[in-house]
Amino acid sequence: MKKRKIKHSLGLVCLNAVFIIVCFITLVPVLYAFLLSVSDGSSAFAGNLFGSAGHFTLENYKRILTEEPFLLWLKNSVVLSLGTTVLAIGFATTASYAFSRYRFKGRMNILFLLVLLNAFPQILSMFAIFRLFKSFRLLDSNVGLIIVYAGSMCIFSIWNLKGYFDTIPAEIEEASKIDGASDFQMLVRIVLPLARPAIIVTAVMVLIFVWNEYLFATTFLLSGDKYTLAGGLYQLQANDYSRSWSLFTAAAVLVSVPILIIFFCIQKYMVSGLTAGGVKG
Amino acid sequence: MKNRKNAIPWLYSLPAFLLIGIVIVFPIIYTAYISLTNMNLYHWNDFHLIGLGNYKRALLKADSGFLSAVGVTLVWTAVNMGVQMVVAYFIALGLNAEGLKLNRVYKTLLMFPWAMPAYVSILLWKVCMFNTEFGLLNKVVTALGGVKLNYLSENVPAFLACTVLNLWMALPFMIMMIDGALQSVDISLYESAMMEGAGFWQKTFHITLPCIRPIIAPSAIMTVFTTFKQFDIIYLLTKQKGSLTGATLQTIITYAHENAFVSNNYGLSSAVSILIFGIIILFSVFTNRGLREENS
Numbered sequence: 001m002k003k004r005k006i007k008h009s010l011g012l013v014c015l016n017a018v019f020i021i022v023c024f025i026t027l028v029p030v031l032y033a034f035l036l037s038v039s040d041g042s043s044a045f046a047g048n049l050f051g052s053a054g055h056f057t058l059e060n061y062k063r064i065l066t067e068e069p070f071l072l073w074l075k076n077s078v079v080l081s082l083g084t085t086v087l088a089i090g091f092a093t094t095a096s097y098a099f100s101r102y103r104f105k106g107r108m109n110i111l112f113l114l115v116l117l118n119a120f121p122q123i124l125s126m127f128a129i130f131r132l133f134k135s136f137r138l139l140d141s142n143v144g145l146i147i148v149y150a151g152s153m154c155i156f157s158i159w160n161l162k163g164y165f166d167t168i169p170a171e172i173e174e175a176s177k178i179d180g181a182s183d184f185q186m187l188v189r190i191v192l193p194l195a196r197p198a199i200i201v202t203a204v205m206v207l208i209f210v211w212n213e214y215l216f217a218t219t220f221l222l223s224g225d226k227y228t229l230a231g232g233l234y235q236l237q238a239n240d241y242s243r244s245w246s247l248f249t250a251a252a253v254l255v256s257v258p259i260l261i262i263f264f265c266i267q268k269y270m271v272s273g274l275t276a277g278g279v280k281g
Numbered sequence: 282m283k284n285r286k287n288a289i290p291w292l293y294s295l296p297a298f299l300l301i302g303i304v305i306v307f308p309i310i311y312t313a314y315i316s317l318t319n320m321n322l323y324h325w326n327d328f329h330l331i332g333l334g335n336y337k338r339a340l341l342k343a344d345s346g347f348l349s350a351v352g353v354t355l356v357w358t359a360v361n362m363g364v365q366m367v368v369a370y371f372i373a374l375g376l377n378a379e380g381l382k383l384n385r386v387y388k389t390l391l392m393f394p395w396a397m398p399a400y401v402s403i404l405l406w407k408v409c410m411f412n413t414e415f416g417l418l419n420k421v422v423t424a425l426g427g428v429k430l431n432y433l434s435e436n437v438p439a440f441l442a443c444t445v446l447n448l449w450m451a452l453p454f455m456i457m458m459i460d461g462a463l464q465s466v467d468i469s470l471y472e473s474a475m476m477e478g479a480g481f482w483q484k485t486f487h488i489t490l491p492c493i494r495p496i497i498a499p500s501a502i503m504t505v506f507t508t509f510k511q512f513d514i515i516y517l518l519t520k521q522k523g524s525l526t527g528a529t530l531q532t533i534i535t536y537a538h539e540n541a542f543v544s545n546n547y548g549l550s551s552a553v554s555i556l557i558f559g560i561i562i563l564f565s566v567f568t569n570r571g572l573r574e575e576n577s
Contacts, residue, residue, distance in 0.1 A: 012380050019375065019383070023390040026449070030393060032417050033405045091297040098293035107290075117305050119561045121510045121534060124554035125308030127541040128315070132307065151304020154297050183289065212398040215513075219542070230400060237404045238524060245408055245415070252401045263396035264389070 037061070037249040060250035070251060072225065073232040080145055080217075080228060081210040088150040089203050092157035093195075097187060099158065100165035101173075111159075118155040126219060133220070140222045148216055153206045160205075164198035165191070204266055211259060229255050309558070316551035328548075335552035347553060350536040357440070357532055358509045361447050366501065368448070369455035374489075376456070377463045388460070395453035403517040406446050407433075411518070431527075433519050439528035443514050450514075451504065458500040462493035502568050506561070510534060533557050 040057050064070050099107060129148060130139070138144030168191065176186050192199070214230035221231060233255060236248040316335055320328035339347040372391070376384045394402060410416050411432045419429045432442045470488050479487070512534045519528045520535065522543075531539070533553065540550035 008380070012378070015375055015378055015381060016383065019381075019387045022372065023387055026391055027393060028417070029402070029406055029410055029449070030397070033409050036409065087300075091300055095294040095297035098290035102290035104287060104290050114301075116562055116565065117301070117309070119506070119565055120305065120309055120558050121512070121554075121561075123512050123534060124537055124557065125305065125312060126538075127547060127550065128308035128311040129304065132303075132311070147300070148304055151300045154300050155305070158297060208398075212400060214400045230398075233401065233404065237408060238521065248408060249405070252405055256397050256401050259398050260393075260396050264392075267392065267396075 033249045034253055036246055037253050039246075060246050061254070064247050064250045064254065068232070068236070068247065068251070069225070069227075070229075070232065070254070073227050073229045076142070076226060077211060077228040077230070079142060080149065081207045083142065083146040084149040084153070084210045085203050085206045087146060088153045088157050088206050089199060091150070092154055092161055092202070093192070093199065094187070095154075096158045096161035097165055097191065100162045101170065111162075114155045114158065122152055123215065126216065130219065139220055140226060142226070145216060145220055148220070149206075149210050149213065153209055157202050157206060160202045161195065161198055164195055168194050201266055204262060208259060208262065211255075312551045312554050315547055316555050318548050320547040320551075322545035331548070335548045336556070338549060339552050339556065345549070346531060346536060347533070347556075350531045350533045353440075353530065354509060354532040354534075357444075357511070358505060361444060361451070361508045362501075362505055364444070365448060365451055365455050365504070369452055369459050372452070373456050373459035373463055376460055388457075391456060392453050394450050395457075399450065399513055400517065402450055403446065403514055406449075407518055411442055434527035436528050436530050439519050439526070439530050443518055443530070446518070447508070447511060447514055451508070454500070455504065458497050459493065462496040463489070465496060466492045498572060502572070506565075509561075512538065 037060050038056055038058065040055055040059060099111060133139050133144050138147070172194070173186055173190060176190050181189065212230065214228075214234055217228045217231045218234055221227060227235070229251075233248065233251050236244050236251055317330050317332060318324075318328045319331045319334070338345050375381070376388060378384075408416075410418050413419060413429055413431050416432075418432070423429060430438070433439045466489060470492070471484060474484050474488060511532070515530060515532060515535050516538065519526045519530055520539070534557065537550050537553040537557065540546040540553065
């Protein structure tokens with residue numbers, strides 16, 4: 001018995017060692033990028049492995065905030081993400097409520113059709129949307145991009161919210177119906193407050209999607225003052241000078257931090273939220 | 282009165298359907314239409330219908346590059362899924378080992394790549410890891426006395442680089458899923474297996490895998506789709522506008538994108554897009570049926 005115990009704790013030590021190594025390997029790219037962002041450019045990129053530690057400096061962060069239009073990009077990203085979230089969640093909430101509560105002809109077929117439509121890779125419809133928007137002069141405009149983003153996240157939001165509405169018992173609504181509330185009043189006063197957790201999680205996922213989207217942003221936004229964080233970062237990295245690379249790592253850290261915070265706050269819901277609806281990207 | 286009542290759900294869904302109509306349905310129909318025309322840079326406005334010519338070109342002409350892109354995509358999906366499932370399984374198994382007190386810490390740290398914005402991760406890897414002059418990998422190589430390698434200039438190394446990056450980005454999700462599934466397995470099954478003297482592999486193949494299979498099947502299928510559709514990694518690592526690295530690695534999605542936005546061959550690109558959509562529909566109908574049978 002004692003022998004087995006020793007064997008077990010020896011195994012645990014090994015396992016812990018393995019996990020420390022695995023975690024370290026996982027974090028190396030992020031740590032290295034962070035190290036670069038707080039060291040001065042010349043020592044970081046020149047020299048050998050150990051030269052990369054360099055001198056600690058916040059110069060890169062100062063420069064990205066003052067010399068590059070980082071705050072403008074940030075503003076554009078915030079406008080786009082908030083606009084998209086309001087539009088997508090607003091439209092998806094009423095639609096998903098209808099699909100959860102009413103039984104009408106074609107309901108199941110439409111739900112299935114939505115899943116199939118969602119399977120069409122977004123990148124492939126980019127050209128068609130590009131032509132459409134060109135003739136409607138919606139290129140290089142925030143409104144155009146918000147429509148694209150909201151449309152792309154609409155099906156996901158409908159499925160996600162419908163799944164949650166299905167779990168709210170209809171009796172609660174019937175009680176308020178007897179009290180004389182209209183359909184719409186009931187939706188706003190009773191159903192929405194009950195569905196708040198699902199709405200928040202779905203909204204955050206839409207927000208993250210927009211924050212992280214670069215392809216439509218770099219293809220549809222043509223003028224520099226419209227760039228989002230994604231577009232700006234892309235540009236910084238595309239300039240092939242090591243000078244802007246240390247700036248790029250600083251910008252990358254700044255862009256990722258809000259998302260990391262949000263992610264770890266809603267991590268618990270992330271797994272169930274993604275699987276309950278059964279649709280993703 | 283009855284008619285009004287029937288209209289209510291449609292009224293509620295109308296705004297959402299309008300949006301979906303513009304952004305998703307219209308592009309698909311329009312793409313299908315373009316695929317039947319000769320639209321390209323020279324025929325931007327005066328294009329005309331040419332029938333199935335683009336499909337023929339994609340499927341029958343070997344030099345169109347489509348068929349080899351299909352091959353690369355299949356290998357890419359198979360390799361990534363295979364490695365991902367096995368590695369994620371063993372890491373999740375380790376996380377669930379009896380007496381591992383720090384497992385929550387490890388789990389949180391391992392989630393990091395999932396939380397990072399995808400394009401930021403890819404660009405960071407490109408600049409900080411794979412870069413020939415300044416990348417960490419080459420710094421390690423030269424510190425060990427080796428010669429600097431160019432990871433992205435040829436197809437095979439580029440494929441491996443993309444695979445490593447994809448695994449880095451996709452493993453956290455799979456680990457979480459398998460970890461959750463492992464916790465739902467009935468412990469008494471292991472106890473009785475232990476009494477009968479079953480070894481590790483016997484337990485794995487006769488208890489663990491059959492138990493977790495139905496739980497991870499949906500997320501595994503979802504991951505097959507996302508791997509199959511993966512665009513960002515290959516595009517950002519090897520074929521960004523203005524900084525081609527030399528590798529000509531092409532999956533069907535990058536192939537369709539390149540034909541639309543680089544070589545301006547819109548007809549061919551649209552035909553390929555519709556073919557890809559066809560493949561995805563077939564696959565989802567197929568897997569849907571499989572899942573339903575498994576559940577019943």
